[in-house]
Amino acid sequence: MWQALTRLYHKLGSPKWFYEISGRWMPWFLIIGSALTAVGVVWGLAFAPADYLQGNSFRIIYIHVPSALLSQSAYIMMAIAGVVGLVWKMKMSFIVGKVIAPIGASLAILALLTGAIWGKPTWGTWWVWDARLTSMLILLFLYFGVIAIYNAIESEDMANKAAAVLSIVGSINIPIIKYSVEWWNTLHQPATITLTKKPTMAPEMFIPLVFTIVGFYCLFAVWVFARTRNEILWRERRTNWVKKLLTLPAANVSKVSANEQTELKGADK
Amino acid sequence: MFFDSFSSFIQMGNHGFYVWLCYGIFAVTLAVNFISPMLTRKKVIKDIERQLRRDQK
Numbered sequence: 001m002w003q004a005l006t007r008l009y010h011k012l013g014s015p016k017w018f019y020e021i022s023g024r025w026m027p028w029f030l031i032i033g034s035a036l037t038a039v040g041v042v043w044g045l046a047f048a049p050a051d052y053l054q055g056n057s058f059r060i061i062y063i064h065v066p067s068a069l070l071s072q073s074a075y076i077m078m079a080i081a082g083v084v085g086l087v088w089k090m091k092m093s094f095i096v097g098k099v100i101a102p103i104g105a106s107l108a109i110l111a112l113l114t115g116a117i118w119g120k121p122t123w124g125t126w127w128v129w130d131a132r133l134t135s136m137l138i139l140l141f142l143y144f145g146v147i148a149i150y151n152a153i154e155s156e157d158m159a160n161k162a163a164a165v166l167s168i169v170g171s172i173n174i175p176i177i178k179y180s181v182e183w184w185n186t187l188h189q190p191a192t193i194t195l196t197k198k199p200t201m202a203p204e205m206f207i208p209l210v211f212t213i214v215g216f217y218c219l220f221a222v223w224v225f226a227r228t229r230n231e232i233l234w235r236e237r238r239t240n241w242v243k244k245l246l247t248l249p250a251a252n253v254s255k256v257s258a259n260e261q262t263e264l265k266g267a268d269k
Numbered sequence: 270m271f272f273d274s275f276s277s278f279i280q281m282g283n284h285g286f287y288v289w290l291c292y293g294i295f296a297v298t299l300a301v302n303f304i305s306p307m308l309t310r311k312k313v314i315k316d317i318e319r320q321l322r323r324d325q326k
Binding site: 041046049063064067106107219226233243246 | 271
């Protein structure tokens with residue numbers, strides 16, 4: 001058991017292994033993620049019944065909830081990557097933490113914008129400084145902070161450490177976002193879905209939401225893989241396997257690399 | 270289908286503007302997250318190939 005774990009750890013730490021395995025997984029995550037999201041969106045927009053209180057504006061939920069949820073999960077992943085990087089000095093972990101930041105920021109923006117647009121017809125205002133909205137805005141700024149660290153600090157080692165520390169310290173914001181609707185009396189409605197209780201929504205409204213949530217997570221994986229692979233290629237540019245990938249004729253390389261080669265050729269045009 | 274006509278689907282009972290604006294922003298977010306790493310990949314490969322050519326000389 002322990003041996004298997006250390007083996008997995010060493011594999012995860014190997015950029016080449018990550019590059020190959022992510023190349024094989026990416027298409028599946030892409031297909032499943034796109035299909036689930038598309039079904040969820042069409043179902044939610046056209047087939048789910050309107051809410052008896054909010055009317056059709058509630059259809060925003062199928063984007064708002066998944067993006068808000070995922071932007072927080074992404075932050076937790078970034079913080080965990082920071083811990084692993086700092087404690088075990090794993091390079092790959094820092095790379096994953098780095099590439100999550102811009103994706104997480106885009107999801108936080110999506111959650112905030114859809115929330116504001118949903119707020120207008122529902123609460124009569126685009127924005128209020130209530131606990132949930134403010135803590136989500138802080139989440140966005142934390143993402144910006146991590147991005148800024150990587151842009152500002154030349155030394156890769158220093159940037160990794162500083163970004164990891166900010167990610168870890170900032171994770172205190174995550175429980176604040178989660179419990180903000182319970183701790184403070186806010187305009188924002190309480191959680192629509194929890195793991196412990198039955199959903200408060202009707203199934204024909206709830207199932208499409210599950211589709212978009214799972215779909216978003218799969219697409220997130222695709223984006224993290226794609227950005228991580230770019231980082232790996234650049235860092236490993238002096239290694240033989242990258243040179244092989246880019247220059248040798250397909251006949252001389254293994255099957256996986258051969259696929260990569262054609263993929264690279266296609267991307268080059 | 271919940272709506273009885275295409276125009277009522279677009280209008281969404283006066284909430285059309287808000288709903289479609291949200292889904293539009295969603296589409297932009299998807300596009301950015303897909304296109305940005307693709308462009309970076311192209312640039313990285315081009316940079317590495319240029320460097321390899323330089324090393325060979």
